[in-house]
Amino acid sequence: MNKVSPSVMCINTMELKEKIESLDKAGVDLYHIDIMDGHFVPNFCLNGYLMKDIAAISKTPMDVHLMVTNPTEYIEYFAECGAEYITLHIEALMHPIRALKQIRSLGKKAGLAINPATDISQLTYMLDYIDLICVMTVDPGFAGQTLIPATIEKIRKIRAMFADAGKEVEIMVDGQVKESTAPELVKAGANILVLGTSGLFNAYTPEEYPKAIKFYQNL
Numbered sequence: 001m002n003k004v005s006p007s008v009m010c011i012n013t014m015e016l017k018e019k020i021e022s023l024d025k026a027g028v029d030l031y032h033i034d035i036m037d038g039h040f041v042p043n044f045c046l047n048g049y050l051m052k053d054i055a056a057i058s059k060t061p062m063d064v065h066l067m068v069t070n071p072t073e074y075i076e077y078f079a080e081c082g083a084e085y086i087t088l089h090i091e092a093l094m095h096p097i098r099a100l101k102q103i104r105s106l107g108k109k110a111g112l113a114i115n116p117a118t119d120i121s122q123l124t125y126m127l128d129y130i131d132l133i134c135v136m137t138v139d140p141g142f143a144g145q146t147l148i149p150a151t152i153e154k155i156r157k158i159r160a161m162f163a164d165a166g167k168e169v170e171i172m173v174d175g176q177v178k179e180s181t182a183p184e185l186v187k188a189g190a191n192i193l194v195l196g197t198s199g200l201f202n203a204y205t206p207e208e209y210p211k212a213i214k215f216y217q218n219l
Contacts, residue, residue: 003192004216005030005063005172008054009045010196016050019206020058026209027217030063030084032174032194037068040092041140048081055082063087063132063192065113065174067140072099079106087111087134087172091118100129111172115140116148120158127167133158135190138175147176152188159189178203179215186219 008031011019020031031054036045051062061084066074071088078086086103090112093099103110111132114120116139123130135158137151155171162169172192173185178199185193193199193216204212 002186002190002217002219003029003170004213005032005192005194006200007032007034007174007194007196008050009034010201016053017057019201020054022206022209023213024058024060026213028060028213029217030061030192031058033062033064033083035064035066035068035074035078040069040089041067048077051078051081051083061085063111063172065111065134067113068092072102075099075102076106079103079108083108085109085111085132087113087132089113089115089140090122091115097126097129100126104129104131113140113174114154116151116154120154120161123158123161124165127162127165127169130169132170132172132192134172134174134194136174137177137185140174147181151175152184155185155188155190177216182216183219 006023006028033051034045036043038044063085064078064083065087069092071092086108088099090096100110109131111134112130113134115136135155137147170192171190173190174194177193177195
């Protein structure tokens with residue numbers, strides 16, 4: 001069964017409590033927390049205070065996606081804020097293995113995010129330290145972009161890379177995950193689906209969330 005992680009940045013902040021309650025009732029697996037610094041990506045988004053607010057009303061784990069220039073400075077902070085997964089962009093890391101080890105030392109699952117144009121060959125040197133790969137199917141920073149088709153083959157290659165090495169990994173896919181794209185993404189090897197505006201919030205009413213979540217989980 002796949003995991004579903006709704007993107008909190010796509011929720012109207014005035015409706016956050018009600019939407020979180022509806023999503024919890026629908027059986028979501030995670031909440032996707034995008035942290036953006038306006039430098040690594042040209043946007044600002046979410047923070048640890050919001051995570052603490054979510055944790056006060058929900059027991060659903062949170063996965064934190066750090067789209068920041070200096071991600072290692074914030075690993076401990078977001079661990080303390082309640083992250084279950086902490087995912088750093090490989091493009092922003094000078095010493096990725098050291099960063100992954102630090103995340104695990106805090107009892108969290110260590111993730112690496114990879115942009116559409118980034119070569120995956122460097123992953124072969126760190127397979128022992130990765131719990132999750134987040135494949136960006138759009139350039140990071142903004143919701144509502146068009147899926148880049150070549151990223152589907154990237155998912156297949158990453159899945160094969162870990163399988164050939166006898167390693168387990170979760171593959172998250174982030175960007176334009178919706179009814180029309182999700183089946184192919186799962187077939188390629190993704191098992192955690194980040195759902196945003198097109199895949200969930202603009203496509204379904206809160207009353208329809210249970211149906212939507214089950215659809216994605218059972219692909």
